[in-house]
Amino acid sequence: MGLPPPVAGAVRRITVLGTGYLGTVHAAWLAETGFDVLGMDTDPARVDALSRGVLPFYEPGLEPLLRSGLKSGRLSFTTSYAEVAAFGDLHFICVGTPQRAASYRADLSQLHSCLRALGTLLDRPCLVVGKSTVPVGTAEALAERLSVISPAGLGCELAWNPEFLREGRAVYDTMRPDRIVAGVTSSRAEAVLRQVYAEPIAAGTPFLATDLPTAELVKVAANAFLATKISFINAMAEVCEAANADVTKLSEALGLDPRIGAAALRPGLGFGGGCLPKDIRGFMARAGELGVDQALSFLREVDAINMRRRARMVDLATELAGGSLRGQTIGVLGVAFKPDSDDIRDSPALDVAATMHGLGAAVTVYDPAALANARQAHAELSYAGSALEAVTNADVTLLLTDWQEFCDADPEELGGVVAKRNIVDGRNALDPDSWRDAGWTYRALGRPY
Ligand code: UGA
Numbered sequence: 001m002g003l004p005p006p007v008a009g010a011v012r013r014i015t016v017l018g019t020g021y022l023g024t025v026h027a028a029w030l031a032e033t034g035f036d037v038l039g040m041d042t043d044p045a046r047v048d049a050l051s052r053g054v055l056p057f058y059e060p061g062l063e064p065l066l067r068s069g070l071k072s073g074r075l076s077f078t079t080s081y082a083e084v085a086a087f088g089d090l091h092f093i094c095v096g097t098p099q100r101a102a103s104y105r106a107d108l109s110q111l112h113s114c115l116r117a118l119g120t121l122l123d124r125p126c127l128v129v130g131k132s133t134v135p136v137g138t139a140e141a142l143a144e145r146l147s148v149i150s151p152a153g154l155g156c157e158l159a160w161n162p163e164f165l166r167e168g169r170a171v172y173d174t175m176r177p178d179r180i181v182a183g184v185t186s187s188r189a190e191a192v193l194r195q196v197y198a199e200p201i202a203a204g205t206p207f208l209a210t211d212l213p214t215a216e217l218v219k220v221a222a223n224a225f226l227a228t229k230i231s232f233i234n235a236m237a238e239v240c241e242a243a244n245a246d247v248t249k250l251s252e253a254l255g256l257d258p259r260i261g262a263a264a265l266r267p268g269l270g271f272g273g274g275c276l277p278k279d280i281r282g283f284m285a286r287a288g289e290l291g292v293d294q295a296l297s298f299l300r301e302v303d304a305i306n307m308r309r310r311a312r313m314v315d316l317a318t319e320l321a322g323g324s325l326r327g328q329t330i331g332v333l334g335v336a337f338k339p340d341s342d343d344i345r346d347s348p349a350l351d352v353a354a355t356m357h358g359l360g361a362a363v364t365v366y367d368p369a370a371l372a373n374a375r376q377a378h379a380e381l382s383y384a385g386s387a388l389e390a391v392t393n394a395d396v397t398l399l400l401t402d403w404q405e406f407c408d409a410d411p412e413e414l415g416g417v418v419a420k421r422n423i424v425d426g427r428n429a430l431d432p433d434s435w436r437d438a439g440w441t442y443r444a445l446g447r448p449y
Helices: 021-032 044-051 062-072 081-087 109-119 138-149 170-175 187-196 198-202 212-243 247-255 276-289 298-320 348-358 371-377 387-391 411-415 432-437
Strands: 013-017 036-040 075-078 090-093 126-130 156-160 180-183 207-210 329-333 362-366 396-399 422-425 441-444
Touching: 013 021, 013 081, 021 036, 021 062, 021 075, 021 170, 036 044, 036 081, 044 075, 062 075, 062 170, 081 109, 090 109, 109 126, 109 138, 126 138, 126 187, 138 156, 138 212, 156 180, 156 187, 156 212, 180 187, 180 212, 187 198, 187 207, 207 212, 212 247, 212 276, 212 298, 276 298, 298 348, 298 396, 298 422, 298 441, 329 348, 329 387, 348 362, 362 371, 362 387, 387 411, 411 432, 422 432, 432 441
Parallel strands: 013 036, 013 090, 036 075, 090 126, 126 156, 180 207, 329 362, 329 396, 396 422, 422 441
Antiparallel strands: none
């Protein structure tokens, strides 16, 4: 087998297939570190936008990186698999693996069609590296398939290199990863990946070489753990509400124990997005196929606690509205699944807004980045151009995504335009005292009132 030789400077040309958050950041970062990079996507509009230096989604810090790559001549984009196969001998697969409709399982159709189209064109020895999140066992099956369909046969090797970046912090996480996990089947593949990641490795990032299934599992296990931590603190919020205790103080105290840690321990409306919800469900489905469903049955509870937060949020708004949402004017601050993102996939905030509309409220929404996406998905809601406009004449105001601008909101300024000074803080992001001092009725998940 003739992989690119694992010596310094040997790998120069790299392709990245799939230009979502993961692929675009990865491609731009590789170009920034000095590689020649060809990004590929089947969507011509996306390739056109990226080629012009325009991001098809919101991600802080990424556009300058993209433009710098284009300007340097080291980064370009194509829709052609043939160009990809001809360009280089190291290919990163970054296509999406969403949840299947009407099932907990992951939809691997994009991955399979990408591998099929690329594989049949690979006529020289090469390394194909999967970065997408997949059910454990996928990589081994794909490796075998690749060796069958590619003209280079066993010369085409597969590795799995999961990604841990967070949306909204994708550039930072890519440049300074906590760890690099490389699922490999040969020391040559490991050497190639060590070369690709030479910069973060030199800066002290641990590099862990594993087998293929362990690398796949690291990713889903990490997301399952994060989801469990978030649901743990949200379960505590339920107990706090019943016991008249304060979950934010509880979280602070727990987080100071270094064995527990403060990350992913912020109580509130819970997790959403394109990763944690579908990953815990896909993980449960895969465990079932492997005959170890009991091992992950706790994730069902993690999911249920998370979904209950949304219902509780609507209940709190209903209480503040005097028992019914029918005919009430509701101002919603935030619909992205998290701040610094325009992503509305499985957004708890958007879910709550749509549910309140369904219960007869007139809901007006503002979000600094996600309005266009939200409008497309939920045309029935009203959309405002600013936070002040969204809460004008509101009987109840809800903070559902903790954008900094909402955390810094002035209770007097907002109080001047609302019909009633009622606020539900869905992210425990506000200082209750200053809002109550300004005459607001303040409610939050897991806090005394
Ligand atoms: C998550 C993981 O954090 C990344 O490590 C992983 O790479 C990524 O999924 C992925 O699989 O691609 P992301 O979905 O961008 O990243 O967002 P997080 O910052 O983890 O937040 C997820 C959700 O949990 C958000 O809705 C957020 O508001 C919520 N959250 C987060 C809380 O409710 N409490 C917290 O303490 C933290």
